[in-house]
Amino acid sequence: xxxxxxxxxxxxxxxxxxxxxxxxxxxxxxxxxxxxxxxxxxxxxxxxxxxxxxxxxxxxxxxxxxxxxxxxxxxxxxxxxxxxxxxxxxxxxxxxxxxxxxxxxxxxxxxxxxxxxxxxxxxxxxxxxxxxxxxxxxxxxxxxxxxxxxxxxxxxxxxxxxxxxxxxxxxxxxxxxxxxxxxxxxxxxxxxxxxxxxxxxxxxxxxxx
Numbered sequence: 001x002x003x004x005x006x007x008x009x010x011x012x013x014x015x016x017x018x019x020x021x022x023x024x025x026x027x028x029x030x031x032x033x034x035x036x037x038x039x040x041x042x043x044x045x046x047x048x049x050x051x052x053x054x055x056x057x058x059x060x061x062x063x064x065x066x067x068x069x070x071x072x073x074x075x076x077x078x079x080x081x082x083x084x085x086x087x088x089x090x091x092x093x094x095x096x097x098x099x100x101x102x103x104x105x106x107x108x109x110x111x112x113x114x115x116x117x118x119x120x121x122x123x124x125x126x127x128x129x130x131x132x133x134x135x136x137x138x139x140x141x142x143x144x145x146x147x148x149x150x151x152x153x154x155x156x157x158x159x160x161x162x163x164x165x166x167x168x169x170x171x172x173x174x175x176x177x178x179x180x181x182x183x184x185x186x187x188x189x190x191x192x193x194x195x196x197x198x199x200x201x202x203x204x205x206x207x208x209x
Contacts, residue, residue: 007155013131014159020124021051021091028120031113039104040117042206043095050094053087053187059180062160063173064148074145076177077157081135081142083184088132092125098206 025047032040057080064077096102108114141153148154164176 004151004155010155011159013134016127017054017131020120020127021054024120025051028113028117032117035113037108037113039101039108040113043098043101043105043117046094046098046206047091049190050090051087052183053083053090056180056183056187057083057087058160058163059176059183061157061180062164063177063180064154065157065161065173066149066154070174071145073173073177074148076180077148078142078145079181079184080160081138081153081156085132085135085139088128088135092128095121095124097204099204101206 025044029041029044029048032044060076060083061080062077063073064080105114105117138153138156141148141150141156164171168176
């Protein structure tokens with residue numbers, strides 16, 4: 001894996017994800033609630049709900065490391081390559097989908113917070129779109145266990161394994177796979193509820209009617 005030409009790009013991608021998907025939104029969330037900007041705060045709450053799929057992806061990917069896994073753990077690792085693509089698609093949609101929040105944010109008086117939020121929304125949209133295009137060829141890693149064990153797939157798992165070694169030192173791969181698949185199941189159920197029930201009732205309005 002050390003010889004793969006795109007390995008530095010993958011590590012850069014993870015660093016950018018840490019910046020755009022975690023650090024900046026945390027700052028914006030705290031900032032919005034301190035300033036009592038309800039529309040911005042509501043948008044960021046929705047963002048965190050959608051972006052939680054990225055954390056679920058970390059738990060799904062880690063058990064697939066180095067092929068030293070059961071079929072259950074391999075399946076978990078394979079699913080991670082699907083969920084990361086889905087997350088990159090859903091995150092930009094969640095930031096621009098809501099008509100009422102878009103109007104409220106647009107009508108806010110000019111401020112540094114509004115400028116940073118708008119810049120971040122566009123940056124995440126561009127970053128996620130480019131990332132999704134990069135992820136598409138690696139969907140092959142989700143096809144089979146043997147494909148997952150190839151270096152070009154395993155290199156994507158290095159950062160999730162690093163997270164595992166720091167945060168869950170004593171956890172077994174099977175337990176991480178269980179947490180990841182449990183989280184994914186809850187996420188899918190909530191998303192199905194949104195699509196089948198809530199979207200039909202409220203449309204593109206984020207606020208309760």
